[in-house]
């Protein structure tokens with residue numbers, strides 16, 4: 217089989233992210249907690265999150281605010297800087313309170329992705345609530361978490377789903 221082209225990698229990542237989000241919205245229903253989006257980018261995923269989870273607080277992290285003007289989080293929920301530094305700053309406030317985290321920090325640079333995945337695997341877990349869901353474009357090292365199979369509609373290996381034990 218031909219290797220996935222960049223077009224397919226992007227398309228499949230977005231399809232998988234969309235399917236995983238739909239699955240995660242049901243998985244967290246009735247569970248208290250906030251949402252964390254690591255990687256605002258242009259704000260497309262954030263726009264989806266705020267539309268489908270209007271009652272949740274959504275904290276969004278990125279190095280810079282490059283979102284479309286109508287997809288910008290309110291200032292009090294936008295955390296700018298390298299997540300390696302900004303996520304730990306919020307441990308006191310958000311530690312154990314994130315019921316859904318979507319981390320979408322990857323690029324087409326494999327070496328950078330390895331470093332980013334290792335870093336996220338270190339900094340993200342203290343934020344997670346018991347039973348919380350982690351969605352990631354990169355495979356993370358979360359040995360204490362359940363690896364959840366991708367839902368229907370998500371192309372194989374295009375996203376990763378984890379659940380922290382309750």
Ligand SMILES: C[S@@+](CC[C@H](N)C(=O)[O-])C[C@H]1O[C@@H](n2cnc3c(N)ncnc32)[C@H](O)[C@@H]1O
Pocket residue numbers: 254255256257258259260261262277278279280282297298299300320321322332
């Ligand atoms: C693929 S884009 C995210 C796309 C986004 N989900 C959307 O809907 O537009 C990845 C983003 O991650 C950010 N990023 C990558 N590594 C980061 C880091 N270590 N700290 C903060 N932001 C980072 C980049 O600045 C970029 O905006």
